[in-house]
Amino acid sequence: MGYLFAAYTVIWVLLSGYIYSLHSKQKQLFKEIEQLKSRIESDTG
Amino acid sequence: MPDSKASKILFVLTFVCMIVALYLAFLYAPVEATQGEVYRILFFHVPSAWVAFLAFGVTCFCSVAFLMKKDLKWDRIASSSAEIGLLLCTITLITGSIWAKSEWGIWWAWDARLTTTLILWLIYLSYAMLRGYIDVETKRAYLSSVVGIIGFIDVLIVYGSIRWWRTQHPQPVIGGGDESGLAPAMLFTLLFCVGTFTLLFFTLLRSKIELQKASEEVDYFHKVLAQK
Amino acid sequence: MTYLNQIFGIIKKDITTELRAKEAVTAMLVFGLMVIVIFNFAFNLSSQEQITITPGLLWVAFIFAGILGLNHSFSAEHENNCLQGMMLTPMPRSAIYIGKLATSSIFMFISEIFMLFFFIWLFDVRFTGKWPHLFLVMFLGTIGYCIVGTLFSAIAVGTRVRVFLLPILQFPIVIPVIIASVEATAVLLEEDAAIGYFDWLKILLSFNIIFFTVCVLLFDYILEE
Numbered sequence: 001m002g003y004l005f006a007a008y009t010v011i012w013v014l015l016s017g018y019i020y021s022l023h024s025k026q027k028q029l030f031k032e033i034e035q036l037k038s039r040i041e042s043d044t045g
Numbered sequence: 046m047p048d049s050k051a052s053k054i055l056f057v058l059t060f061v062c063m064i065v066a067l068y069l070a071f072l073y074a075p076v077e078a079t080q081g082e083v084y085r086i087l088f089f090h091v092p093s094a095w096v097a098f099l100a101f102g103v104t105c106f107c108s109v110a111f112l113m114k115k116d117l118k119w120d121r122i123a124s125s126s127a128e129i130g131l132l133l134c135t136i137t138l139i140t141g142s143i144w145a146k147s148e149w150g151i152w153w154a155w156d157a158r159l160t161t162t163l164i165l166w167l168i169y170l171s172y173a174m175l176r177g178y179i180d181v182e183t184k185r186a187y188l189s190s191v192v193g194i195i196g197f198i199d200v201l202i203v204y205g206s207i208r209w210w211r212t213q214h215p216q217p218v219i220g221g222g223d224e225s226g227l228a229p230a231m232l233f234t235l236l237f238c239v240g241t242f243t244l245l246f247f248t249l250l251r252s253k254i255e256l257q258k259a260s261e262e263v264d265y266f267h268k269v270l271a272q273k
Numbered sequence: 274m275t276y277l278n279q280i281f282g283i284i285k286k287d288i289t290t291e292l293r294a295k296e297a298v299t300a301m302l303v304f305g306l307m308v309i310v311i312f313n314f315a316f317n318l319s320s321q322e323q324i325t326i327t328p329g330l331l332w333v334a335f336i337f338a339g340i341l342g343l344n345h346s347f348s349a350e351h352e353n354n355c356l357q358g359m360m361l362t363p364m365p366r367s368a369i370y371i372g373k374l375a376t377s378s379i380f381m382f383i384s385e386i387f388m389l390f391f392f393i394w395l396f397d398v399r400f401t402g403k404w405p406h407l408f409l410v411m412f413l414g415t416i417g418y419c420i421v422g423t424l425f426s427a428i429a430v431g432t433r434v435r436v437f438l439l440p441i442l443q444f445p446i447v448i449p450v451i452i453a454s455v456e457a458t459a460v461l462l463e464e465d466a467a468i469g470y471f472d473w474l475k476i477l478l479s480f481n482i483i484f485f486t487v488c489v490l491l492f493d494y495i496l497e498e
Contacts, residue, residue: 003147036266
């Protein structure tokens with residue numbers, strides 16, 4: 001029973017860790033894109 | 046995630062399916078006669094193995110497509126798929142090892158399927174490392190496509206030769222395949238879990254590709270700014 | 274005909290360079306010898322155990338030494354900017370690959386033969402089997418090892434970290450070659466008639482045919498920029 005618990009913990013920790021890392025990277029990238037866009041616009045304007 | 050509506054729906058659908066899969070795996074499927082509760086690892090272990098193999102297959106297919114079409118879109122899919130495959134292959138190896146410990150009393154056995162999975166994992170780990178060491182985008186795409194194709198072909202030969210190697214030697218203490226006597230409820234649960242994991246694969250693949258596109262966009266903007 | 278000439282041109286060039294500098298074969302041979310000496314300290318071998326692990330030790334020495342030769346194969350060209358030169362010639366890329374494959378295999382095979390005799394001498398191996406059979410395994414195993422190795426060597430020179438990337442790419446892929454070569458050698462060392470010897474040879478042969486085809490097809494894309 002302990003083994004079963006361990007196995008499922010591993011699965012969920014790895015999966016949610018991966019999804020979390022994707023999510024945070026994406027958030028950061030979108031923020032960067034917005035910043036860069038506004039910088040380009042202010043440069044041209 | 047500030048993302049399109051379609052991918053939000055996909056994400057929610059995958060999440061719901063995962064919850065249902067958990068319910069089926071723990072409450073719906075009956076206890077197995079010989080192994081007891083521990084056999085429930087099967088319901089997430091087998092699907093992740095399946096998805097890992099699928100993901101590497103997708104990598105191989107997209108690598109071929111890239112070399113033929115020379116469109117970086119294919120390389121993006123290939124590399125994203127390999128990363129997800131690596132994650133699920135890791136899950137397969139760890140859950141498999143835990144299951145082996147409870148069933149056979151050892152963490153690892155050099156049996157054909159286990160060994161092949163380990164080698165599969167190593168091959169795509171080297172694929173990921175190779176990508177990390179090349180800075181030029183197109184060069185990275187060409188070189189890693191070649192490794193992606195060779196790796197997948199190799200896995201088939203590895204499986205064949207290891208199985209043959211092991212059958213020539215005395216077998217270690219291995220219970221072996223338990224697919225033989227699955228009750229209908231177990232089979233249904235397993236199939237549902239396989240479906241769920243496949244869905245999960247496509248959801249992850251989609252968001253990983255989106256992520257790569259975004260990061261390419263960032264690079265592009267940096268270039269534009271640098272030119273000014 | 275001209276295609277064959279181009280291949281032979283590459284082979285001739287490499288052999289001439291090697292005869293002059295004696296870099297690849299010497300390095301492989303000395304390194305292999307060191308590995309063999311280290312085995313002596315790592316495994317305190319009694320004659321009973323020896324027979325069962327000899328094929329494995331021998332091939333580990335071959336494989337480690339082989340990596341040196343393969344690393345050298347393209348990085349030497351890379352350092353002298355010869356690769357660009359070769360690519361400017363109208364020669365098909367696959368001719369470069371086949372030429373390089375031939376020379377890497379020849380150099381590796383030559384150093385393997387020396388290593389084999391050192392091994393037999395130092396560990397007092399009583400080999401009663403058939404020599405041609407043993408050389409055939411070494412030959413096919415070496416070619417199989419170099420088929421993927423030559424391709425990966427060309428890949429590795431394209432990266433920032435050429436020296437240590439090659440073994441990482443190479444080892445997992447050549448596992449079928451290692452299994453088949455070690456087992457075929459083991460069969461020859463055991464005194465009873467060579468059961469299963471030709472089966473292992475078949476695996477080696479099919480690996481070589483499949484990957485030779487694949488690598489010739491894929492090599493064109495590696496030098497693409």
